[in-house]
Every structure is written in structure tokens, then in C-alpha cells.
Amino acid sequence: MIPEYNERANFIEETGMIFERLGVTRMAGRILGYLMVSDKEHVSFDELTQVLQASKSSISTNLKALVNVEFVKPHTLPGDRKTYYMLSPDIDWRGYIIRRFENIRTMNDHFKKGLSLRVNPKDQVSKWLSGTVEFYDWLLKEYPGFMDQWQEEKKM
Amino acid sequence: MIPEYNERANFIEETGMIFERLGVTRMAGRILGYLMVSDKEHVSFDELTQVLQASKSSISTNLKALVNVEFVKPHTLPGDRKTYYMLSPDIDWRGYIIRRFENIRTMNDHFKKGLSLRVNPKDQVSKWLSGTVEFYDWLLKEYPGFMDQWQEEKKM
DNA sequence: TATTTTGTTCGGCAAACACAGAACCTGAAA
DNA sequence: TTTCAGGTTCTGTGTTTGCCGAACAAAATA
Incomplete structure (x- = not known):
């Protein structure tokens, strides 16, 4: 049974709220939330702007922060200029x-x-x-x- | 050897910064800082406004919050209308x-x-x-x- | 009753901050 | 050499928040 769209959307927003309460930005939480429930192994910058309906600047800034604290790991592919992102498999x-x-x-x-x-x-x-x-x-x-x-x- | 005035003042400000980083207000941190280094067993509202050079409103609000989370305990004396405050002796x-x-x-x-x-x-x-x-x-x-x-x- | 003491609460201001939009950059492709 | 894809950085704006000052209790005192 595939989860409802709304369950995922809710999960993403909830993640935003949880992380906001921990002092991280809501948007950073949403990014993590999406990475948790997306069934892709890694997700592109552009996909994030679309699914979270956020500006490129906000995604860019928050993504960098998440990469910085090593919660998120960039992933690149040969012959592909895009950068993809995933939950850092070794978040400790x-x-x-x-x-x-x-x-x-x-x-x-x-x-x-x-x-x-x-x-x-x-x-x-x-x-x-x-x-x-x-x-x-x-x-x-x-x-x-x-x-x-x-x-x-x-x-x- | 009695500690320098400035050492205490610094300590109070540092406490403010530390607690601010933990999501508490700077002023609440300063109050705790003062309660830690004051050599009185308990301290009056008025003394706090003076030594921290803060408004009554700010002291009142933050003090209430600290009492609420049971970091600070009010202390009263018979025949004295003032309320005194101290570090809650059983902060857990x-x-x-x-x-x-x-x-x-x-x-x-x-x-x-x-x-x-x-x-x-x-x-x-x-x-x-x-x-x-x-x-x-x-x-x-x-x-x-x-x-x-x-x-x-x-x-x- | 008027005044003082001991605060509390309300309205407003200034700083911080998250986000959006647009300008900007860089490297590949045309 | 332009153009475009893929982001990044800068600037502006709305919101939040900590603090202040002033208005407002409430209760003791004069």
C-alpha cells in the first residue's frame, strides 16, 4: 500500500516544525523530511524547490547548512552537472x-x-x-x- | 581574596550568552548568573533590576519564566512584602x-x-x-x- | 482617603532572522 | 560568443522576539 500524498506532505511539515523547535530552520527540517520519505536514493536541487515550493535561494542556503553539519551528503554523477543530495549515510x-x-x-x-x-x-x-x-x-x-x-x- | 567586580560582571554576561544559545533569553541567563555569584542567599527583585541594569518588566517576565521551570525559587519573609529569589536548591x-x-x-x-x-x-x-x-x-x-x-x- | 511600595501587564520599538526574488556567476553546449 | 543549465549571493520584506517605558494593579502605610 503506497502512502497517501498527504501523509508524506504532513510528515515533511512536521519535520519542519520539529527541527525548528531544535533551533534549525523550518526549511532545513522540511528538506530532511523530504529526504526521509522520498523513495529516490538521492534528490536534485530542482526537485527540492518544486516539491517544497520554496525559492532556490532558500533551498541553496539550507542545503549548504545541512551539508556543513554533515546531515546531508551531496552526490554527483559522471556526465551530469547537477548535484544530488541524500541523507548522509553515516550520520552519526x-x-x-x-x-x-x-x-x-x-x-x-x-x-x-x-x-x-x-x-x-x-x-x-x-x-x-x-x-x-x-x-x-x-x-x-x-x-x-x-x-x-x-x-x-x-x-x- | 575577594573576586574582582569585573570577574563577576563577566561571569554574569557569559551566563547570559550560554543560556541564550540554549534557547533561553539572555536576561534569564543573566539572572541565573547573578544568583550564582551573589553572596547573598537570596536576592530581591529590585536588586536584580539595579545590578543587571534592566527594566522591571524584563526582570519580572524572565523571573516568572525561571520560576515556572523551577530553576529559581521565590522566597518570602514574614513582615516583608518583597519577594526574594534564589537558585532552586533542588534543581534536578x-x-x-x-x-x-x-x-x-x-x-x-x-x-x-x-x-x-x-x-x-x-x-x-x-x-x-x-x-x-x-x-x-x-x-x-x-x-x-x-x-x-x-x-x-x-x-x- | 491619599500615597508609597512592589511588582505585573500592555503597547511599541529595534534587532534578528527566515524566506523570496532578482541579479549574478560558472562551466558546458550551441 | 552567445546561450543555457544549475546554482549562489545580495537585497528587500514580513515576522518574531527581547526589551523598555508607561500605564496599571494591589496592598500596606500615612
Whole structure:
């Protein structure tokens, strides 16, 4: 049973909304959405402008951004001047998680700095800060090992 | 050695920038920054407007938002009409991490939906999608147990 | 009752940003 | 050497958003 046109269209728009909420542009999300539900292995620039009904400039800009963060991979063919695009087959969602943990590292380092600026290292706020730092230090130390378990389990 | 005025001022601005990048307003970040380095246990509304040189409206709005997400806790004193504010002593950073994982759940559910819309469940994109879903399913199942180890280790 | 304190809320402005359209570029083909 | 295909970059515009100031509570005080 072939999915309805509207189901796909909805999916694309939803992808737009989801990624927009994550701080990416709506259009970039739509591109990803289309790449996910298109049954072609790779899609041309022109097809994107048409199916998403967007301007070339918007597609161009967002596509470049997606290629930059390696979510999308350009694909070329001999004797064809066009560039085609596909979901990067090696998007590393594990790496994506790791990058998010790095945000936490930034935050944790900042907390340490805050702690160092406090006069009384034993008052309520200081205690709170050091408790937080303690937890994050633990988390940042342990999470790579935790994530490695995935590889282990897959081998079995 | 008492920290320089400027070190604290810098810290506050940096906190603003960090939280802004996380999608919170700069002003909310500054409030948190000040609460972290102020040596008072709790801080009045008025003090915030003065030290951050911001309007009452901005402080009011951002403070309410921070109280709403339970990063900041209001504190009142008998015989005092003012409300004081402090870092919520039980900000749950573990819970914060968990909430971020919920974003991943949304994404993962969306990927499953995308997968269901594909005609050929064995082509490249489908494989990529199912690989991703597999990893995220694993992650979402296992991470609470992983995080619980923190409680265990602390008990020892 | 009038005034002050302690905020909240509303209207508006300025900056940021996503997108569109058009001008522009580059390399192949005619 | 023009023309065209395939994009990219620049400029303008509508929308969103953070912040401010001013108007507006509400409750204590005078």
C-alpha cells in the first residue's frame, strides 16, 4: 500500500516544525523530511524547490547548512552537472548525542568558574553548585563507556 | 581574596550568552548568573533590576519564566512584602538531562513514522532510518538505568 | 482617603532572522 | 560568443522576539 500524498506532505511539515523547535530552520527540517520519505536514493536541487515550493535561494542556503553539519551528503554523477543530495549515510547519531553532552561540559565548566567566584564556599548556593558539578563530572566521565555498550551489544 | 567586580560582571554576561544559545533569553541567563555569584542567599527583585541594569518588566517576565521551570525559587519573609529569589536548591539536573532525552524520543518516534511511509523498507534510506531507530530505542531504554548508577555510587 | 511600595501587564520599538526574488556567476553546449 | 543549465549571493520584506517605558494593579502605610 503506497502512502497517501498527504501523509508524506504532513510528515515533511512536521519535520519542519520539529527541527525548528531544535533551533534549525523550518526549511532545513522540511528538506530532511523530504529526504526521509522520498523513495529516490538521492534528490536534485530542482526537485527540492518544486516539491517544497520554496525559492532556490532558500533551498541553496539550507542545503549548504545541512551539508556543513554533515546531515546531508551531496552526490554527483559522471556526465551530469547537477548535484544530488541524500541523507548522509553515516550520520552519526551517537556523535550527535556526544555533541549534546559537550554542551553540558560547557555548562559544567561555567559552574566551576562560578564556584570559584564565591566568597563562602560552604553556603547554600556554593553547596548547590558543587553538588551539580559533582554530578556532571561523574556524568561526563561515565557516559562514553555507557555509549560503548551499544557497540558491544550489537556484536552479540 | 575577594573576586574582582569585573570577574563577576563577566561571569554574569557569559551566563547570559550560554543560556541564550540554549534557547533561553539572555536576561534569564543573566539572572541565573547573578544568583550564582551573589553572596547573598537570596536576592530581591529590585536588586536584580539595579545590578543587571534592566527594566522591571524584563526582570519580572524572565523571573516568572525561571520560576515556572523551577530553576529559581521565590522566597518570602514574614513582615516583608518583597519577594526574594534564589537558585532552586533542588534543581534536578538529572531531571534536566532526562527532559532532553525526551526530545530524542520525539525525534525517534518521528523517524519511525517516516520509516512507515517508505515504499521499500530495504533500500538505503530505510536501512539508515531503521539503524537510527534501533540505536535510539536502545538508548532510551538503557539511559535511566545508567543515570541511576549515580545514586548508587553516592551511597557508597 | 491619599500615597508609597512592589511588582505585573500592555503597547511599541529595534534587532534578528527566515524566506523570496532578482541579479549574478560558472562551466558546458550551441 | 552567445546561450543555457544549475546554482549562489545580495537585497528587500514580513515576522518574531527581547526589551523598555508607561500605564496599571494591589496592598500596606500615612
